[in-house]
Amino acid sequence: MQLSVFVLVLFCLCLSVYGNNKHDGSIKHDDPMLNTETPNYKEYCVIGAGPGGLQIAYFLENAGRDYIVFEKGYGAGTFYLKYPIHRLLISINKRNTGKTNKEFNFRHDWNSLVSHDESLQMTKYSKDFFPPADVLVQYLNDYATKLNLKVQYNSTMHDILKRKDGLFQMWDQHNNAYTCKYVIMATGIATPNKPEFPGSELVDGYEDLPIDLDEYEGQSVLIIGRGNAGHETAQH
Ligand SMILES: Cc1cc2nc3c(=O)[nH]c(=O)nc-3n(C[C@H](O)[C@H](O)[C@H](O)COP(=O)(O)OP(=O)(O)OC[C@H]3O[C@@H](n4cnc5c(N)ncnc54)[C@H](O)[C@@H]3O)c2cc1C
Known part of the structure; x- marks a missing residue:
């Protein structure tokens, strides 16, 4: 008897915790956190500070847009903290093309992002044709810092939904709510492909x-x- 009461209480507790973390679009529109006048409103929300998120942030920054990048890691380019697992990039760092044309040379540089700052080129970070992945992590973090990109780290966004008023709503892992007019997903696409066969x-x-x-x-x-x-x- 006591055990079944305990199980029931546990079940209700789990249900209430799940309920608190799950957002189904039922939003209290008078919640002061959710209007567009708070610091938690941004016109553009970019999710992910890998190369893709940082590159779009650069253009948003230069265009003077109201934006923020949310990154779940403690720094930029966290994908490259683990991958490639043998720790050398598979993208080439072509420092010598035989040409002086900057545009031509940039097209042969597989790693650098676009910016006006010539110090932010991977060719200046490593002489290796296949540089260590950690060098790219350093480069991406320098890119974010030197270009003053607005990145909020340690922020895992979840339950992104579109409200009835057309704005987007999302929460971080502490259930802080954010509202955005536009959401740009830059979370990467790398998920393990696990084929199933006997064994x-x-x-x-x-x-x-x-x-x-x-x-x-x-x-x-x-x-x-x-x-x-x-x-x-x-x-x-
Ligand atoms: C095994 C492997 C090795 C690779 N090696 C190379 C290589 O050597 N060179 C190369 O050029 N390309 C390589 N690639 C391709 C590489 O993944 C892409 O070129 C590049 O990382 C994609 O950049 P991205 O910004 O789109 O995504 P990612 O680099 O994956 O960045 C996504 C970011 O989003 C963040 N994020 C995810 N979910 C959330 C969330 N809910 N809230 C907040 N933040 C979130 C992640 O922490 C991450 O920082 C490799 C791919 C694989 C699978």
């Missing part, structure tokens, strides 16, 4: 591979997939 539960995905070569000592390794990740792993 697939025994396979390590690229995202979990050990990079310590001792872990492979004396083992036969079969790599399934011959895209970038497969080649990178084979080379390692």
